Amino acid sequence: MITTEQLKKELIELFNLEGVSVEEIADDDHLFGDGLGLDSVDAIELTIFLDNEHGIVFSNISESEAVFSSIKNLQQYINQHEKH
């Protein structure tokens, strides 16, 4: 099981979010746009990361859109679907 704090740490490292701390990221922050500010390249990076590190492969885009809508949603999805 991954906690939201562990996930935030992983995202900070994955996206090289210099100067951003775990405390600054809220559980309901969006990953893209006004939240963490990630972009389309990051979306592919995150998809690959989830496959490599958690064994998660999305079956369709609408599913990933819902999961990527917040840190909390992503954390819950990882804990429900992790295969590693």
Next chain:
Amino acid sequence: MKMNFKVIKTAVVSAESKCETLDEKRIVPKMMLRRRLTRAARIMVYLADACEFSEGSVVYGSAYGEMQATADIVGAIDAQEPISPTAFQNSVYNTAPSYFSLLHKNKSEILTISSGDETSRNVLQTGALQAVTNNAAVLMVCSEAINIANIEEVNECTKYLESGVALTVVPTDEEANTTVTLQEHEGYAPSLWAMLDVVAACEEKEGAIIALQL
């Protein structure tokens, strides 16, 4: 054919492992852009800043290109893992000057050259042509960032795993007053030597004017 150019600014940076004083947070205040910068891009924007250049034509050179991104891609292929899109987009030779253009919203032309040990010599020639064509200042930058895992197994050419040299020139009708002497620059990759020759000749000389081959 040779023409004369006034050397406006010069800058050099080097480190045996990693350049620690590239001042990225000031030069690239937006973290979401800064986080993507490769080592070569950080060196390039630092040198451009040191030359006080943000708008105009740029000629960039690197013999080895984006070594870390390339190594990341090769590593992923070897491990039969998907290739990182960030590594893919950062692996091209013009990554560094492209980030420079994004940073400064510079819409002028950017040329990238890679020709082994002759890289900075060709950057000088191409930069001179650009300066004459546009009758404007041109930024020329050469950098190498080869500080990747196990590089010592193959590196025989440089002590400095990160290094770069830059100069801005503008065409002039004035007579050349500075002679550029070819020399070896110990510790630096030979791909940087021709531009280091110019910097060495112009060091501490206000208003240096050199002749460059077109």
